[in-house]
Amino acid sequence: MSAKIISGTEVAAQIREELKKEVDEMKAKNGVVPGLVTILVGANPASISYVTAKIKASHELGFYSIQDDQPSDIAEADLLKLVDKYNKDPKIHGILVQLPLPKQVDEKKVLNAIDPDKDVDGFHPVNVGRLMIGGDEVKFLPCTPAGIQELIVRAGFETSGAEVVVVGRSNIVGKPIANIMLQKGKGANSTVTVVHTGTKNLETHCKRADILIVAAGVPGLVKPEWIKPGACVIDVGVNRVGEKKSEKTGKMIPILKGDVDFEAAKEIAGAITPVPGGVGPMTITMLMKNTVKSAKLHARIQ
Ligand code: NAP
Numbered sequence: 001m002s003a004k005i006i007s008g009t010e011v012a013a014q015i016r017e018e019l020k021k022e023v024d025e026m027k028a029k030n031g032v033v034p035g036l037v038t039i040l041v042g043a044n045p046a047s048i049s050y051v052t053a054k055i056k057a058s059h060e061l062g063f064y065s066i067q068d069d070q071p072s073d074i075a076e077a078d079l080l081k082l083v084d085k086y087n088k089d090p091k092i093h094g095i096l097v098q099l100p101l102p103k104q105v106d107e108k109k110v111l112n113a114i115d116p117d118k119d120v121d122g123f124h125p126v127n128v129g130r131l132m133i134g135g136d137e138v139k140f141l142p143c144t145p146a147g148i149q150e151l152i153v154r155a156g157f158e159t160s161g162a163e164v165v166v167v168g169r170s171n172i173v174g175k176p177i178a179n180i181m182l183q184k185g186k187g188a189n190s191t192v193t194v195v196h197t198g199t200k201n202l203e204t205h206c207k208r209a210d211i212l213i214v215a216a217g218v219p220g221l222v223k224p225e226w227i228k229p230g231a232c233v234i235d236v237g238v239n240r241v242g243e244k245k246s247e248k249t250g251k252m253i254p255i256l257k258g259d260v261d262f263e264a265a266k267e268i269a270g271a272i273t274p275v276p277g278g279v280g281p282m283t284i285t286m287l288m289k290n291t292v293k294s295a296k297l298h299a300r301i302q
Helices: 008-030 045-060 076-088 107-113 125-133 143-154 174-182 202-207 280-299
Strands: 035-041 064-070 094-097 163-167 191-195 211-214 232-235 239-245 252-257
Touching: 008 045, 008 143, 008 280, 035 045, 035 076, 035 280, 045 064, 045 280, 064 076, 076 094, 076 107, 094 280, 125 174, 143 174, 143 232, 143 280, 163 174, 163 202, 174 191, 191 202
Parallel strands: 035 064, 035 094, 163 191, 163 211, 211 232
Antiparallel strands: 239 252
16 A cells, blocks of 8 residues: 655645744734844855745744845854844844855854754754753754654654664754654654664664654665555655756756655555655744744743
8 A cells, every 4th residue: 555645845834824823822912923033144045045935934924034144254253243142132032043154154153152042943052952851951853853753743653662763863863853752752752773874784773663764865775675564754865866847937956856765665654755845844844833932932921
């Protein structure tokens, strides 16, 4: 039987609808408007398109949002001053510095300068530590891993006691999603294995997975025979494997493939995310969710 296709586009739209209601209620009842600033340094086309999508989403939800564009030759000290300005701005609840930053700026220094209570990206070491501790300590989950967890839960998969295998151990996907799934609590409580290039018998580990999360950045790495029948497969990989002409615009657009051989895997898995249209659309939505949470925490709204 063919797997259920988990549409990140649909789940993201559903979450945004829920968020819109939450924001409308906060505004009406408490007079609180979630505020997000996106700092863009330079004019990297990919960064511009990410920032534009984030600003668009925040407008649609009724946030107070600022796009603060800075020249590519900005001095590190000036960027740090800017971050500090928004740390102190009570109308701003989320600060996002779009990466990459130019060479003269130490990325780590800038990201670490963001107030952890406004770090809606969830990458500040304080928030990484809070995630490790778990429970009430957690404020902001990093957006892509949080989106992965939402997809698994909303697809109706039982995570408690499930064997979760994560392929990849990056700081932005592999490590945080492994940490999220092993926490005690709803939507987690799993038995987690993390595999990487140093792992022997990758296939054996993947075959055990009730929930297989693949974030390697290697197109087609996971073969269909590595998948346990009925498993939930979350393919995080986004790999450009060529170009094609868009039917809509006639312009050349990239052909994207995941880390899993989708066509064959969907005949074995119980549920699977497509690429594109799976994990991708969830990331910005979870950023919006974190900003709403931050506004509530700052205003002490339950
Ligand atoms: P990354 O930093 O390059 O990390 C890749 C991880 O996969 C590393 O831990 C690496 O192991 C492991 N790996 C690579 N090849 C492997 C192999 N042959 N066997 C076993 N493990 C292997 O990548 P990332 O930033 O986590 O991103 C992973 C993928 O997800 C990329 O395609 C990226 O574009 C995509 N992504 C999508 C979203 C989204 O949709 N919103 C967000 C983030 C990332 P080692 O540690 O041993 O090197």
